[in-house]
Amino acid sequence: MWSAASWPVNLRSGSVVLRPIRHRDKGIWTALRNRNIEWLAPWEASNPDPDGYLPTYHQMVRTLTAQARAGLALPFLITEQQPGSRDARLVGQLTVSSITWGSALSATLGYWVDADRAGRGIAPTAVALATDYCFDELGLHRMEINIRPENRPSLRVVEKLRFRDEGLRPRYLHIAGQWADHRSFALTAEDVPHGLLASWLENRPPRG
Numbered sequence: 001m002w003s004a005a006s007w008p009v010n011l012r013s014g015s016v017v018l019r020p021i022r023h024r025d026k027g028i029w030t031a032l033r034n035r036n037i038e039w040l041a042p043w044e045a046s047n048p049d050p051d052g053y054l055p056t057y058h059q060m061v062r063t064l065t066a067q068a069r070a071g072l073a074l075p076f077l078i079t080e081q082q083p084g085s086r087d088a089r090l091v092g093q094l095t096v097s098s099i100t101w102g103s104a105l106s107a108t109l110g111y112w113v114d115a116d117r118a119g120r121g122i123a124p125t126a127v128a129l130a131t132d133y134c135f136d137e138l139g140l141h142r143m144e145i146n147i148r149p150e151n152r153p154s155l156r157v158v159e160k161l162r163f164r165d166e167g168l169r170p171r172y173l174h175i176a177g178q179w180a181d182h183r184s185f186a187l188t189a190e191d192v193p194h195g196l197l198a199s200w201l202e203n204r205p206p207r208g
């Protein structure tokens with residue numbers, strides 16, 4: 001269950017490291033996002049209010065950090081750190097949000113990864129790390145991921161991790177300027193009794 005020791009936390013498997021997002025990451029985060037504008041634009045959240053706006057980087061970090069301290073979110077950056085190296089390369093972002101306690105014990109997970117690092121097992125490893133932490137350390141019961149049907153790279157992540165397809169959610173989120181359908185995927189703790197990361201690493205196809 002949630003406690004003061006639950007955040008901040010770093011999670012690692014091999015070269016993939018999840019660490020909390022920080023205000024001082026703005027420069028490298030912005031550079032990575034700018035380099036991936038075309039890759040990410042079709043899946044970007046937008047504000048349905050014509051006069052509305054999306055938060056700035058610092059507003060985003062401030063809000064997510066407050067939610068993390070309250071036990072409502074886990075805002076991670078995805079980094080790669082090769083063995084023997086002190087430097088970690090920023091390659092994406094993963095946020096566990098909408099954490100619900102009580103009788104639900106559920107959360108929603110979202111992620112994006114640098115186009116140059118896609119298809120290398122980074123996103124599945126990151127999702128598995130975060131899901132195991134939520135199930136094993138926080139005691140959550142259900143993790144949900146919602147993905148646009150057209151987003152093949154993200155769909156491949158949940159397919160690799162064997163998330164259950166729970167069907168279509170019409171006009172679920174405002175994405176890239178319009179209300180967009182999403183497919184909903186989920187796992188419960190009973191689905192991965194020995195851990196999602198262990199299952200992924202055991203069944204991960206070898207790279208050529």
